Amino acid sequence: MDLENQKRVKEFAEEYGAENLVVILGAAEGEAAGLAAETVTAGDPTFAGPLTGVQLGLTTYHVCEPEMKEEFDEAVYDEQISMMEMVLDVDDIISEMSAIRDEFCKFL
Amino acid sequence: MNSVIKGASYVLAHTPQMVVYNGTTQTTERIVNPESEYLKELESHLRSYEECVNYWPNQVYIGNATPEDLAGVEFPYYDKVKEGAERYGKYGEIMPEEEFILLVQACDQFEVVKVDKEFVSAHKAAFAADPIITEDIVARVEEGVELSEIEAAVNDEHAEGIYVAGKLVACVKRAHDIDVNLSAHVMHENLMSKASSVLALLYGVKNAGISKDDVEYVIDCAEEACGDMNQRGGGNFAKAAAEIACLNNATGSDSRGFCAGPSHALIEAAALVKSGAYKCVAVTAGGCTAKLGMNGKDHVKKGLPILEDCLAGFCVILSENDGVNPEINLDILGRHTVGTGSAPQNVIGSLVADPLERAGLKITDIDKFSPEMQNPDITKPAGAGDVPLANYKMIAALAVKRGELDRKELASFTTGHGLTGWAPTQGHIPSGVPYIGFAREDILAGKMKNAMIIGKGSLFLGRMTNLFDGVSFVIQANTKAEAEAAAGVSEEEVKGLIAKAMKDFAASLMAE
Numbered sequence: 024m025d026l027e028n029q030k031r032v033k034e035f036a037e038e039y040g041a042e043n044l045v046v047i048l049g050a051a052e053g054e055a056a057g058l059a060a061e062t063v064t065a066g067d068p069t070f071a072g073p074l075t076g077v078q079l080g081l082t083t084y085h086v087c088e089p090e091m092k093e094e095f096d097e098a099v100y101d102e103q104i105s106m107m108e109m110v111l112d113v114d115d116i117i118s119e120m121s122a123i124r125d126e127f128c129k130f131l
Numbered sequence: 132m133n134s135v136i137k138g139a140s141y142v143l144a145h146t147p148q149m150v151v152y153n154g155t156t157q158t159t160e161r162i163v164n165p166e167s168e169y170l171k172e173l174e175s176h177l178r179s180y181e182e183c184v185n186y187w188p189n190q191v192y193i194g195n196a197t198p199e200d201l202a203g204v205e206f207p208y209y210d211k212v213k214e215g216a217e218r219y220g221k222y223g224e225i226m227p228e229e230e231f232i233l234l235v236q237a238c239d240q241f242e243v244v245k246v247d248k249e250f251v252s253a254h255k256a257a258f259a260a261d262p263i264i265t266e267d268i269v270a271r272v273e274e275g276v277e278l279s280e281i282e283a284a285v286n287d288e289h290a291e292g293i294y295v296a297g298k299l300v301a302c303v304k305r306a307h308d309i310d311v312n313l314s315a316h317v318m319h320e321n322l323m324s325k326a327s328s329v330l331a332l333l334y335g336v337k338n339a340g341i342s343k344d345d346v347e348y349v350i351d352c353a354e355e356a357c358g359d360m361n362q363r364g365g366g367n368f369a370k371a372a373a374e375i376a377c378l379n380n381a382t383g384s385d386s387r388g389f390c391a392g393p394s395h396a397l398i399e400a401a402a403l404v405k406s407g408a409y410k411c412v413a414v415t416a417g418g419c420t421a422k423l424g425m426n427g428k429d430h431v432k433k434g435l436p437i438l439e440d441c442l443a444g445f446c447v448i449l450s451e452n453d454g455v456n457p458e459i460n461l462d463i464l465g466r467h468t469v470g471t472g473s474a475p476q477n478v479i480g481s482l483v484a485d486p487l488e489r490a491g492l493k494i495t496d497i498d499k500f501s502p503e504m505q506n507p508d509i510t511k512p513a514g515a516g517d518v519p520l521a522n523y524k525m526i527a528a529l530a531v532k533r534g535e536l537d538r539k540e541l542a543s544f545t546t547g548h549g550l551t552g553w554a555p556t557q558g559h560i561p562s563g564v565p566y567i568g569f570a571r572e573d574i575l576a577g578k579m580k581n582a583m584i585i586g587k588g589s590l591f592l593g594r595m596t597n598l599f600d601g602v603s604f605v606i607q608a609n610t611k612a613e614a615e616a617a618a619g620v621s622e623e624e625v626k627g628l629i630a631k632a633m634k635d636f637a638a639s640l641m642a643e
Contacts, residue, residue: 051521054514103474110524
């Protein structure tokens with residue numbers, strides 16, 4: 024995950040409390056989504072950014088996961104996300120994201 | 132009348148040691164985690180020059196194989212050897228690190244590049260033997276200095292070391308004592324970009340079959356910035372590179388737009404030629420040292436070689452319509468606007484569907500799309516997937532949503548209208564333009580009628596705006612004859628008519 028984004032996530036967690044923060048991802052691959060999810064839960068796995076060794080345990084979802092989809096206005100989802108939903112391997116993304124959440128998320 | 136694509140060039144410089152010393156993944160790691168396993172293992176994952184030349188995607192980049200050939204190669208590519216691989220290709224070459232260092236020194240106008248005497252004498256003959264390197268460039272190579280002078284500059288004066296096989300052989304000195312924009316680091320980065328752009332320009336002119344004096348304007352669209360502390364990014368890479376390439380009739384300027392830069396620059400160049408402002412424009416870009424080994428950590432972790440070990444450059448020459456070469460159709464331009472939004476659906480809509488719709492065309496009317504042509508061998512192990520394939524799926528999905536394609540045809544669209552990626556991940560380099568050389572040839576050969584080039588850029592990286600960006604254009608078979616037939620009279624006929632009218636006028640004056 025981009026170092027600046029890590030810094031912003033860390034700052035938001037400090038400002039609003041980790042329990043009040045949800046990180047929504049839009050990565051194109053299950054693996055990339057999993058790496059970003061790991062970064063905001065268990066810490067930066069690449070040991071490069073501000074979240075290295077910081078286990079925020081944040082709640083995090085990919086925007087194509089069903090839990091997220093049902094939060095959206097249907098028309099907005101269709102306009103903004105439905106094309107990507109057709110393109111992405113959503114099952115793979117769900118499985119990567121669920122595994123990370125089950126292991127590291129502190130607020131579910 | 133639309134401008135035409137006279138020719139294109141694609142060049143690589145194999146710079147494995149710059150991966151170690153100048154790639155930001157490695158320089159960052161050295162700061163935050165100097166004892167890391169990655170840094171210890173890195174050197175043993177660097178490829179030799181021969182391995183780099185034998186690498187399939189590199190051979191496609193310089194034109195010794197086609198994207199269609201690459202599609203037939205079993206994935207992954209890093210453990211395959213391209214039989215008959217060569218240093219020189221139809222579009223350019225893969226220059227070895229030693230020779231590239233001499234080219235960099237030849238491009239230096241301010242005596243900041245110092246090369247070891249022995250190194251110069253060991254490699255100057257090979258450099259001079261490169262057919263594209265002209266005598267005047269060879270003449271710029273200095274005799275060199277004692278190694279001790281280079282060591283002192285690196286150790287005591289913050290010079291940026293240049294290494295070959297782990298040994299210090301040259302350096303780039305700072306161009307100012309306190310100006311950070313002229314620091315050794317920035318000078319190094321800019322000189323590497325300039326030198327690879329010079330190489331691309333030399334091949335661009337040669338491949339277009341024109342004289343160096345024909346080029347009237349050069350646009351550089353790389354991602355570097357040159358200037359001093361009072362005008363960071365003042366420029367002008369274009370003119371600086373044109374000078375070394377001896378394009379004596381050219382002026383030029385730099386155009387920037389992150390990875391979308393080349394597509395912006397090509398549209399600007401096509402407009403300059405079509406308007407008549409300049410008859411012949413070269414769009415060029417050199418490579419980026421910072422991106423060397425960008426995904427190196429993932430490659431090493433997965434036991435792969437460091438695949439991002441080359442600086443890349445390209446050049447496209449546009450000229451007045453010659454009635455033969457493929458044209459850039461300025462009536463079909465896609466643009467991601469301020470109001471477009473950043474959802475992939477909106478991005479692809481604005482770049483692909485909207486311009487085609489405005490021209491009365493469907494997505495399926497375009498034979499081939501060339502979006503970001505990153506080599507999946509590099510991106511997949513890093514978790515970024517197959518970038519071109521992801522783009523083709525998005526274009527196909529949009530075509531389905533618009534009712535222009537049946538859902539069952541989604542998979543076949545990606546192969547029928549798509550290409551397998553081969554370009555090095557040098558930011559602006561893979562963005563649409565690597566296909567222009569092949570597209571030009573296939574359109575000339577009548578194998579296809581058109582192609583869409585799509586450039587996209589992540590502007591938020593500069594922290595000035597959160598916006599995304601992109602532009603697209605269509606290359607099509609030459610239409611000059613049709614246009615003239617439709618107009619009813621040819622240019623020659625018009626000239627004839629004007630000449631006759633002038634004569635008659637003169638005759639009437641004489642009579643009076």
